[in-house]
Every structure is written in C-alpha cells, then in structure tokens.
Amino acid sequence: MNSIRKIVKEVLHDVHKPLYAWIPYGFTNPETKKDLREEGGDLFKANVEEAKKLLAEAGYPDGKGLPTITLLYNTNESHKAVAEAVQEMWKKNLGVTVELLNQEWKVFLGSRKSGDFQVARAGWIGDYTDPMTFGDYLLTNGGNNYGRYSNPAYDKLIATAQGTLDQNVRMQAMHDAEKIAMDDMAVAPIYSYSHYFTLNPKVKGLVNPPNDTTNFRYVTIED
C-alpha cells in the first residue's frame, strides 16, 4: 500500500478520499457532466525509489547531511495524526528527520502568511462550485498561495480559462494547468475532504453543494 492510501486508511479511517491531484472531487464539468476529478484522473504516483534518487542527487543520500525539517500544523488531533504518519514515513523511507510543530489556529495563520515555516499543512474548501476556486489559488503572487508557487505556464493557462466563456476551452485549460502544478509538485496533496451528515427522509429540497455551503431556503418537510 502506498503512503497516501495508508494515511487515509489507517490514520483517517477512510473518512476522506485519497487525492493524487490538486483539484478535489465534487466539481462537475458543465460540458461532459462528469466529475472533473474522475475525468482528470490521478496526476502523480507515490514513488519512494524516485524520491530517494532525487534526494541522493541533491547531495543527501539516504537523508545523510540533511538538516532536520520542521513540519508545521495547526493544533488538531487529526492533523497531528497525519503529521506523525508523514514524520514516520519520511524517516523510514527516506531517512529524513522531521520535527513536528503545532500552533494555535491564528498563530499558525500568521506563520504561514509570513512564510515562517519549512513544510506546513493546509486545507482549502472552495468558495464556489467551479474549479477556478482552486485554479486561481496557485497563481504567482496569489493571495493564498503560501508556498509561493510560481510557474508562468500555469498562470497563462489559468488566464486562458478566465478569459473565455467556452466551457470546453475552460475545462481543458484547467486540466492542463493542474497537470503542470502536479508535475512541479506545487503542493503535496493527501486527501479530499468528505463531510457526512444524516438527513431525515421527510426533509425535501435540501441543497448541499460540494463546498458544503448548505442552503435551507427550499427545504420542506413532508408528512
């Protein structure tokens, strides 16, 4: 079992979905009516051998000589468990020593914003139900782009998507941009959030879009 599946299964008890891409599940391509994620498929693979090779090329064979890396997360039991799993896997697979650091939410936000971290966890829930809510996140100098990722090719494709009303062109540009971001490993995705709730079958008309902005306006209760 590869490391992401292992984290999702053993640490998160399969509550969330493993994610091998940047844009999570839940967005529908307006042309094909398919889920954008399923359409795009997995965009990277877990590959320990390749990682070890790259680490050796960088001058740290088996992690030797690499200073301790600090992994920052906001105080939360679930984030802590994931961070510990990452710590263990990096040590075991790559010989990299990771130190964990947790901070209270607003302190964490400050550290992340000012770039005062080496590796930090992050989550994002779309503001609206179009993939652009993830697309513009990784733009050069994007307001929430805390990893300060920058690739002109990516920026150009997002600009294309933003500048057209043709859904085919938009969605294709989004897919292509995402591929670039994942080839660059702009972020290291782990899982796509799932949210569970129970609903009495008498309740009709509840609107619950994938970004979980539940709307009760059209709710009726049947007798």
Add this chain to the structure above:
Amino acid sequence: MLSYTLKRIINAAVVLWLVITITFLLMHSIPGGPFTKEKNLPAVVLQNIEARYKLNDPLWKQYTDYMVNLSKFDLGPSFKYQGRTVNNIIGESFPVSFQLGMNSILFSIIIGIPAGIISALKRNQWQDRFVTFLTTLGVAVPSFVLAALLIHVFALKLSLLPAAMWNGWQYQILPSLALAGMPTSFIARLTRSSMLDVLGQDYIKTAKAKGLASYVIMYRHALKNALIPVVTYIGPMAAGILTGSFVIETMFAVPGLGRHFVTSIYNRDYTVILGVTIFYSFLIIFLNMVVDLVYPLIDPRIKLGGKKEG
C-alpha cells in the same frame, strides 16, 4: 463593619483594574488579530476594517478609550459577531448560564450538605462508605463523562429527557445534574471532614455532658461551625458555575456564557475577551466579599476589621 466593607470595595476596584490591564496587555501580545483569516484580505480592505474598529490606534489610546467606555458600562462592539455589542452578548447569554448554574448550586447544597452530615454521623458505617464511594466518583469523573453518560441513559436509552437544546424546564435537568456532580461531591466531602473535626471538639463533649438533645447539639453547636469551610468554598464556586461551563454548554447545546470564554480567545474577539473576563472577575470578587461578610453571622467569634486580640 462599614469601614471594613469600604476597604474591601476599594481593594476590589484595584484588583479589577489589575485584571483588566493585564488581560488587555496579554491579549494584544498574542499573535493574530480578530481579522486574521485563512483567506487573505487585500491590505487596503484590512486597513479599512482595522480603522473602523480603531485597531490601528496606538495601544495606549485603545486602552484609555476602553477604560473611558467601561466607566460608562459600555463594553464595546464584538469583532466577530457583527452588529452585536458585548453588553448584549452577556445580557442574552448570562441569564441562561445563571439559570443552569443556580439549579446546580441549589442541588449541590441541598444534596451535598445533608450527605456530608449523614456521612460524618455514621462514620465508617455503610451509609458513610456509600456516600464516600459516590463522592469519590463524583470528584474524579470529569463533567463531560458524566454528561455523556446522562445523555446516553436518559435521552437515548430511556427517551425520558431531551439530549440537548434549551426550550423549557425539562431541558434543564440533564445539564444541571452534569454540572452539579463535582460541586455536590466536593461539598459533601468538605462537610463530612469538617463535621468530624468539630464533633471531636471539647465543647461538643460539654454540650453532651449538659444533657442537650442530640439534634440541638448537631444543629446549634456542630453544624454551624462545620459550615464555615463549606461557605468559603461556595463563594468562588458559585462565580465559576454561574458564568457557565464551556464543556457542559457545548455538549448540551445550551446558549450560555461559558462558550464565550473559550471561543472569544480563538477568535481574538478582543472586546468579548475583556468583557467576559471583567464580568467573571467582578462576580468572583463580589461573591468572595459576600462570603466574608456572612462569616460573622454564622460564627460570632469571627470579627471583621482585622483587629486581632492577642
């Protein structure tokens, strides 16, 4: 008595001022502010918001402004809940916590004190062992475990009482009991040990030797003296319980004041942090003072004013 009360009031004012000042400085020294959000705001927008709430004034000016408003009993606007003032947040949620807290305090006194007395009188007999067992459990089991247990048994299994919310008297029973568990046990234990202490005193032997009826000895000679430590405990306990419990209010979805003590800090809702802290400190100081003024009524040997006879 009067000069003593006056002195205590002046002391209280100084303590309150210290609490306000220290809280003010501490809360401004923690990183992050009320408008630090995960989603980045453009710098100009953030600046406008901060100007609107006067957060870009120098700290000393924010402090003096706050003190001036406070002297008019105005605790300011909340930063998190737009359009609401701290006065109306406390005004809305305190009565709920007060009701819940009063139930628990009354329960803990009505059950705790007699349980302690029985325990002391029947020392080392089964009644004492039973009370000791229950109260040890009551002190050791945290309120959230008790709350979960109560919900499981009375709401889920027996369907006798609602599991949460705050819509009438039946909604008050489970949270009141969960909140009362610890103080009831503590009061019972305190009453027991202090009763045993008093019962060993010479004047109890004297009273017995005089041939007084045992209930007179118990009530007039033993209980009154034994209650002093209990009264001391009840003062600050009442302040703590009346201002609400974060845990109990969260578990039972009770719209009380308790959660604001915790959430206001997460939110960096400066005015709410200060408001609830001042309110809580005021209650503690006030109730402690009431307790001190009540002592001479229970025990005439205690004289207020601090002059001790050698």
